[in-house]
Amino acid sequence: MTDDQQAADALKRCHSGDVEALGMLFGLFGDRVYRLCFHVLGSQADAEDATQEVFLRVFAKAGTFAGRSQVSTWIHRLTVNFCLNQLKSRKRKSTTSLEAIPQADPTTSVDGSGQMEQTETVAIVREVLARMPEEARTIFLLREVDDLSYREISEILDLPQGTVMSRLSRARDKFRQLAAGSATDLGVMKE
Amino acid sequence: MKPEDQVLDSQQRQALQVPTAPEGLWSRIEQAVTLELESKPSSVAPSADLLGGVSRFQQRIRFAAAGMLGFMMFFGLEQMVTQSARGSVTTSIAASGLHMVDHLQQDVPLLNNPSAYVDGMQSRSPWPEVTLATYISNSESNE
Numbered sequence: 001m002t003d004d005q006q007a008a009d010a011l012k013r014c015h016s017g018d019v020e021a022l023g024m025l026f027g028l029f030g031d032r033v034y035r036l037c038f039h040v041l042g043s044q045a046d047a048e049d050a051t052q053e054v055f056l057r058v059f060a061k062a063g064t065f066a067g068r069s070q071v072s073t074w075i076h077r078l079t080v081n082f083c084l085n086q087l088k089s090r091k092r093k094s095t096t097s098l099e100a101i102p103q104a105d106p107t108t109s110v111d112g113s114g115q116m117e118q119t120e121t122v123a124i125v126r127e128v129l130a131r132m133p134e135e136a137r138t139i140f141l142l143r144e145v146d147d148l149s150y151r152e153i154s155e156i157l158d159l160p161q162g163t164v165m166s167r168l169s170r171a172r173d174k175f176r177q178l179a180a181g182s183a184t185d186l187g188v189m190k191e
Numbered sequence: 192m193k194p195e196d197q198v199l200d201s202q203q204r205q206a207l208q209v210p211t212a213p214e215g216l217w218s219r220i221e222q223a224v225t226l227e228l229e230s231k232p233s234s235v236a237p238s239a240d241l242l243g244g245v246s247r248f249q250q251r252i253r254f255a256a257a258g259m260l261g262f263m264m265f266f267g268l269e270q271m272v273t274q275s276a277r278g279s280v281t282t283s284i285a286a287s288g289l290h291m292v293d294h295l296q297q298d299v300p301l302l303n304n305p306s307a308y309v310d311g312m313q314s315r316s317p318w319p320e321v322t323l324a325t326y327i328s329n330s331e332s333n334e
Contacts, residue, residue: 017228019221019224019225019228022220022221022224023217023221026212026217026220030212030216030217031211031212033212034210034211034212034213034216035207035208035210035211038210039207039210044210044213047210048213048216048219051212051216051220052216052219052220052223055220055224056220056223056224056227059224059227060227121202121203121206122206122207125199125203125206125207126207129207140198141207144198144199144204144207145199145204145207145208172198175198176198
């Protein structure tokens with residue numbers, strides 16, 4: 001049974017009130033949802049609240065899943081919609097808060113110098129992301145970090161694939177432009 | 192992905208995949224879901240086991256069948272009432288018509304037998320037949 005079949009089965013069980021099935025979905029998608037929330041909302045606390053809210057919605061709306069898309073796409077869609085609504089409702093004045101930037105995962109680096117470089121890279125990339133417009137940041141993350149296809153992104157954002165491609169292109173240009181200003185000295189960003 | 196589309200290198204991509212859901216987040220969500228279930232028990236559909244093994248599909252079929260039966264009963268009753276009402280009206284109109292014909296035959300013999308009617312009128316007339324001679328003789332006697 002594939003992950004998506006497992007997820008579809010778990011979703012059906014959620015609809016009949018099975019909390020353990022939601023736990024299974026959290027095991028499959030919890031990290032991805034949390035990561036997306038973190039990068040879009042910009043703080044650990046917000047990401048935790050958002051992840052909780054997204055999974056509550058998954059549980060409550062399990063019966064509305066029509067099976068036209070993959071469960072992962074459906075959950076991504078709930079996540080993106082929730083995060084964008086959060087950002088709109090808060091009407092943050094300037095850029096997203098960068099408080100509590102989490103430490104880099106120790107498993108991604110081998111030695112001390114590597115870890116330091118990694119942490120630096122993380123900080124710079126996140127700073128650039130935080131300065132990007134919300135929609136551009138979201139589409140950029142879905143493609144670059146979650147590695148979703150254009151079709152999946154178009155389903156999540158409810159946009160035609162052509163629009164996704166053009167917006168993604170603009171988001172990449174924006175990222176490059178912002179990155180050029182903040183990271184060229186460190187030589188971290190790709191030219 | 193085309194090379195020209197690549198914005199992040201593998202290190203940066205890996206760096207962005209770092210934050211994972213913190214420990215304890217699931218238990219927090221589980222608690223929230225349990226609280227939600229307790230506060231809104233009707234928000235979650237009851238399982239088939241709770242309904243004596245009746246699946247949601249079966250419930251829908253039963254509901255549809257009951258609805259159709261109800262509609263048919265209502266429609267049938269409505270038809271019966273309509274038919275009955277139509278029948279009584281027809282009967283009433285027919286009876287009225289027959290009564291009217293009977294009445295005309297009895298009370299308006301002109302329509303039924305004009306010659307007999309004229310004869311009857313003459314025989315039953317309260318006024319004596321007045322001729323010119325009678326009128327003159329009556330006038331003379333009065334003077």
